[in-house]
Amino acid sequence: MQILAQLIVSGIAVGMIYGVIAFGYQLTFATSETLNFGQGEALMLGSLVGLTVVAVTGYWLMLPIVLAFGLVQGAVVERLGVRQAIKTKSESGWIMATIALGIIFKNMAENIWGRDALKFPSPLPEAPLSFMGVNVLPMELVIVVGALALMLAVEAFNRKSIYGKAVVATAADRDAAGLMGINTSVVITFSYALSSMTAAFAGVLVAPVTLTGASMGGVLGLKAFSVAIIGGLSSGMGVVVGGLILGITETLTGFYLSTGYKDVPGLVLLLLVLSLKPAGLFGRTAIKKV
Amino acid sequence: MRKLLALAGVAALVAFPFVFTSPYYLHLMVVVAIFSIVTLGLDIVFGYTGEVSLGHAALFGVGAYTAGVLAFQLDWGFWVALPLGVLVAAGFGAILALPALRVTGPYLAMVTLAFGTIVAILVNEMTFLTNGPLGISLTKPFFADLREQLPWLEMSRPRMRDVEYYYVVIACLLIVLVVISRLLGSRFGRAFEALRDSPIASDCMGVSVYRHKVLAFVLSAGFAGLAGVLFTYSEQYIAPNNFSFDLSIQFLLAVTMGGRKSRVGPMLGAAIVVFLPNLLADIALFRLVAGVIAGVAVVAGGVAAVRNPEQRLRAAVPVALCLAFFGFSLWLQQITDYKLTVFGLMILFVVYYLPDGIYGLLRQGLARLQRRGAKAVAPSSAWTAPPVLDANRPLLEVRGIVMQFGGLRALDTVDLTVMPGTVHGLIGPNGSGKSTMMNVLTGIYVPTAGEVRLEGASIAGWKSPEIAAAGIARTFQNVQLFGELSLLENILVGLNHSYRSGAAEVALALPRARREEAAARARAMGLLQFVGLDALADEEARNLPYGKQRLLEIARALALDPKLLLLDEPAAGLTAPDIVVLMEIIRKIREHGITQILIEHHMDVVMALCDEVSVLDFGQKIAEGKPAAVQANPKVIAAYLGGDHAEAADAEG
Numbered sequence: 001m002q003i004l005a006q007l008i009v010s011g012i013a014v015g016m017i018y019g020v021i022a023f024g025y026q027l028t029f030a031t032s033e034t035l036n037f038g039q040g041e042a043l044m045l046g047s048l049v050g051l052t053v054v055a056v057t058g059y060w061l062m063l064p065i066v067l068a069f070g071l072v073q074g075a076v077v078e079r080l081g082v083r084q085a086i087k088t089k090s091e092s093g094w095i096m097a098t099i100a101l102g103i104i105f106k107n108m109a110e111n112i113w114g115r116d117a118l119k120f121p122s123p124l125p126e127a128p129l130s131f132m133g134v135n136v137l138p139m140e141l142v143i144v145v146g147a148l149a150l151m152l153a154v155e156a157f158n159r160k161s162i163y164g165k166a167v168v169a170t171a172a173d174r175d176a177a178g179l180m181g182i183n184t185s186v187v188i189t190f191s192y193a194l195s196s197m198t199a200a201f202a203g204v205l206v207a208p209v210t211l212t213g214a215s216m217g218g219v220l221g222l223k224a225f226s227v228a229i230i231g232g233l234s235s236g237m238g239v240v241v242g243g244l245i246l247g248i249t250e251t252l253t254g255f256y257l258s259t260g261y262k263d264v265p266g267l268v269l270l271l272l273v274l275s276l277k278p279a280g281l282f283g284r285t286a287i288k289k290v
Numbered sequence: 291m292r293k294l295l296a297l298a299g300v301a302a303l304v305a306f307p308f309v310f311t312s313p314y315y316l317h318l319m320v321v322v323a324i325f326s327i328v329t330l331g332l333d334i335v336f337g338y339t340g341e342v343s344l345g346h347a348a349l350f351g352v353g354a355y356t357a358g359v360l361a362f363q364l365d366w367g368f369w370v371a372l373p374l375g376v377l378v379a380a381g382f383g384a385i386l387a388l389p390a391l392r393v394t395g396p397y398l399a400m401v402t403l404a405f406g407t408i409v410a411i412l413v414n415e416m417t418f419l420t421n422g423p424l425g426i427s428l429t430k431p432f433f434a435d436l437r438e439q440l441p442w443l444e445m446s447r448p449r450m451r452d453v454e455y456y457y458v459v460i461a462c463l464l465i466v467l468v469v470i471s472r473l474l475g476s477r478f479g480r481a482f483e484a485l486r487d488s489p490i491a492s493d494c495m496g497v498s499v500y501r502h503k504v505l506a507f508v509l510s511a512g513f514a515g516l517a518g519v520l521f522t523y524s525e526q527y528i529a530p531n532n533f534s535f536d537l538s539i540q541f542l543l544a545v546t547m548g549g550r551k552s553r554v555g556p557m558l559g560a561a562i563v564v565f566l567p568n569l570l571a572d573i574a575l576f577r578l579v580a581g582v583i584a585g586v587a588v589v590a591g592g593v594a595a596v597r598n599p600e601q602r603l604r605a606a607v608p609v610a611l612c613l614a615f616f617g618f619s620l621w622l623q624q625i626t627d628y629k630l631t632v633f634g635l636m637i638l639f640v641v642y643y644l645p646d647g648i649y650g651l652l653r654q655g656l657a658r659l660q661r662r663g664a665k666a667v668a669p670s671s672a673w674t675a676p677p678v679l680d681a682n683r684p685l686l687e688v689r690g691i692v693m694q695f696g697g698l699r700a701l702d703t704v705d706l707t708v709m710p711g712t713v714h715g716l717i718g719p720n721g722s723g724k725s726t727m728m729n730v731l732t733g734i735y736v737p738t739a740g741e742v743r744l745e746g747a748s749i750a751g752w753k754s755p756e757i758a759a760a761g762i763a764r765t766f767q768n769v770q771l772f773g774e775l776s777l778l779e780n781i782l783v784g785l786n787h788s789y790r791s792g793a794a795e796v797a798l799a800l801p802r803a804r805r806e807e808a809a810a811r812a813r814a815m816g817l818l819q820f821v822g823l824d825a826l827a828d829e830e831a832r833n834l835p836y837g838k839q840r841l842l843e844i845a846r847a848l849a850l851d852p853k854l855l856l857l858d859e860p861a862a863g864l865t866a867p868d869i870v871v872l873m874e875i876i877r878k879i880r881e882h883g884i885t886q887i888l889i890e891h892h893m894d895v896v897m898a899l900c901d902e903v904s905v906l907d908f909g910q911k912i913a914e915g916k917p918a919a920v921q922a923n924p925k926v927i928a929a930y931l932g933g934d935h936a937e938a939a940d941a942e943g
Contacts, residue, residue: 035396084642091395092342093641096546099539100637107630218535222407225400260415267404274401275389 005134007251013140013209015247016147020202021224022231022239023151024195029233030171031184031191034082034094038102039199040221042077044214045105046070046200047207048113051120059123066200074196077101078189086188102217109214117216120207143205148240150201154194155236167191219263226270232280241282245269303460307453320456320524322557322564323463324517329544329556330470331513336542337550338479339506340486341395344538345386345402348409349511351533353379353518358426358528359419368431371519379515380508382409387507406538413530425529428522430455459520466513467553469797473509476796476807477786482506484772484783491770494732496758496850497786505793539637547640549647558649570629573622580619587612608643667778669815669824676883677761677853679710683746685885686731686854691740691750693726693909700726702909703740708854708902713876713886715900715917717893719929722906724889725767728858731887732764733757744854759787763852765843767859767889773832777823777842780831781814784849788813814849821845821875837868844875848884855879855886861895873899897921905929 021043025035036042050066081101085093124142128135158164169177170187178184227246231238246266254262273280307316328350335343356378357371389401413420432451437443445453473479485492485499492499522528544563549555569575591609622628644651679685688706692699701723708714716724729735731742733754742750749757772780788810791803818824821841831842840860847855861869876899879886890896896903896917903920905913907929913920920926
């Protein structure tokens with residue numbers, strides 16, 4: 001029983017990370033119906049830039065720098081990979097271009113930071129706290145709180161500020177928003193910037209618990225995609241729940257079955273959800289109009 | 291001309307082992323041929339149905355591991371593995387396509403990516419079956435020792451074996467080429483393109499999107515599996531990391547860069563992808579190639595700038611990029627660490643500047659040199675025997691139909707009775723539920739309640755392809771043509787129901803398949819003639835002016851040999867002379883015994899053509915009867931002009 005509780009607690013922390021990255025997918029999908037297939041690489045870059053900066057500034061001061069870096073990186077991805085494809089309505093175009101950018105980023109990171117996994121200094125004590133026999137790393141608490149805080153901050157920005165309303169309007173109807181004088185291509189660039197920012201933030205949250213390195217992105221990006229689909233690409237609640245489902249099933253499979261198989265249930269869940277309820281567990285099904 | 295080139299290509303492939311005697315190049319050619327089989331198959335899914343598959347490396351791996359496991363566990367050899375590899379991979383393709391029932395686009399890309407990851411994990415973990423990360427070794431088959439019969443070959447035994455294997459692979463490639471060309475030139479290829487351009491119209495033409503998508507995936511996976519088996523025996527060793535996500539990207543890059551929707555393109559792309567690692571291993575060679583590309587770009591850009599001075603700036607960008615790339619190659623001291631960056635840059639460049647691939651570019655150039663004459667098809671009659679119907683029984687009966695969208699009742703207990711042989715008008719203000727009714731009748735929406743009967747048989751809840759097969763055809767308010775298909779091919783999609791031959795018969799080009807194709811083409815030409823578009827038969831549908839697109843839609847719907855034809859605002863956006871033509875067409879369709887429901891806002895058209903008119907307003911039927919009576923009905927006037935007029939009309943009436 002105690003082991004089960006322990007596994008669930010670890011699963012929650014992992015799941016929140018997936019949730020934050022998945023939230024990034026939602027941001028761009030809402031405005032442009034495109035996604036960054038290199039989202040994992042955005043996370044990896046954020047984490048490695050953080051690693052370089054943290055040596056100079058310490059953990060907490062590093063955060064705003066990494067967030068700013070994420071914003072810029074996302075804007076670059078949109079400009080180079082997505083804009084042209086949106087213009088020509090070429091779906092394979094943006095899928096391949098964002099994959100290509102991901103490959104380039106990963107290769108550059110390998111050349112700058114090397115191919116090995118690196119240790120990221122933890123800002124908090126690494127001794128676990130014990131609650132009724134269940135061990136929790138202080139950093140895991142920061143992950144959960146930080147992830148929720150970031151998602152809430154972005155949501156609040158979208159709902160309260162006039163810029164956020166432009167984002168929501170573009171998400172609701174890009175053409176109509178454009179006719180109302182909203183520069184929708186700027187909004188789309190901005191949504192990519194925000195999306196990479198959340199990924200970079202997730203990167204520096206998760207790095208002290210795991211390790212960091214040029215190859216950390218791919219798997220995380222894919223899992224977050226599972227989460228976004230399981231929860232629904234249109235539901236903020238969905239990514240949190242989806243993340244938790246995936247994180248917990250993973251730690252459970254890893255322990256009870258084999259660590260080699262720990263990625264399988266999430267992917268199978270993804271395929272099942274797509275077969276049975278493609279809008280996701282929390283998504284709304286759109287009515288097709290002819 | 292094409293045949294000559296193809297023959298020359300085959301001759302070159304046959305002569306290759308004797309021209310280049312180096313085993314290294316022979317092996318590279320084998321790998322090119324194997325990758326070509328994968329990319330040709332991938333093109334079915336990627337080029338034709340327009341879906342991005344990131345899982346083809348896994349399907350390739352399934353084929354490879356089928357061969358590997360059979361050899362490793364059971365000691366079964368090449369000839370058993372070949373068919374089994376195809377079947378097992380095709381089976382996996384079917385599993386992969388099942389979620390495709392509901393999703394498209396990025397979702398489908400992700401499904402394939404997840405599938406690829408699962409396969410990679412399973413291969414790695416199921417050590418008892420696959421030997422896990424250690425991989426499987428086996429030996430290339432030795433088919434026959436021909437050295438005694440053909441002493442002039444002067445080959446050592448290993449070389450004999452390699453050359454024989456080369457010919458086996460080339461034979462497979464040629465068979466694949468023929469089969470794929472036949473399939474894609476047939477109704478199946480047209481169906482794949484149709485479902486890409488307009489899934490809804492495909493379903494309503496009786497071409498089930500789901501079935502054809504699954505078919506495309508299964509075919510594509512089967513070819514990947516075949517290639518996998520050949521790969522295993524060519525390399526004589528396979529391990530899980532042979533079939534990673536990167537390989538899927540390489541396949542996609544190959545198809546895009548070579549040129550989609552062609553046979554030459556994917557093969558060209560496969561050759562580039564295979565030679566790429568060699569190119570990227572040698573800095574001098576890399577610089578040379580980058581230099582040549584830059585030179586070609588400067589020349590091509592110069593030509594483009596002279597020919598089209600206004601587009602100078604646009605043309606200058608790729609040229610500058612090519613030059614910068616050359617500079618980058620000079621700056622690089624060593625290349626192995628930057629392999630993937632170069633690879634990524636290539637993908638970006640192709641996506642931006644070569645969306646139709648190298649072959650697409652060449653084809654454009656060739657098309658300018660030689661205008662391809664349209665292949666003349668002699669038209670046969672547009673009409674088959676008119677449907678035999680009981681004149682006294684309603685053809686279509688709609689009883690108490692309700693269509694609820696959340697809080698909105700788009701149709702509220704509507705009844706509709708359409709007698710055979712009539713033109714039944716359905717009018718009403720915008721948003722009154724006319725198009726919703728069309729969508730309910732053709733199975734796009736499943737009604738919340740109520741009954742729809744066609745010749746007495748209930749069809750409510752049927753899927754669109756079934757309803758199309760039962761005899762209801764339609765046109766669309768916002769035209770839904772298959773844009774990249776020619777006019778003739780658009781009609782041929784509608785004639786899909788007239789074929790009995792299956793994919794295997796088409797692949798073997800059996801007489802029945804060829805006969806059916808010829809008959810369908812003649813009939814399609816007849817239908818084009820009926821709407822006056824036969825002169826444009828080989829034009830792509832998206833290039834037609836709007837009015838003609840609507841006529842083409844009608845001809846396509848007639849190809850279904852419908853009992854009931856639904857016309858959704860056929861006159862919208864048409865010029866006055868076009869409307870006259872349209873009215874004549876509708877009259878002729880009625881003469882041929884086809885019942886029609888006509889949604890239209892042009893009242894003169896409705897009044898002139900319709901035998902009966904039903905009026906909808908806010909989802910309810912407010913009037914019905916002869917056109918003149920309906921026109922005078924105060925409720926109808928009120929619906930169109932607003933409440934005050936109704937009261938005025940009431941007072942007067």
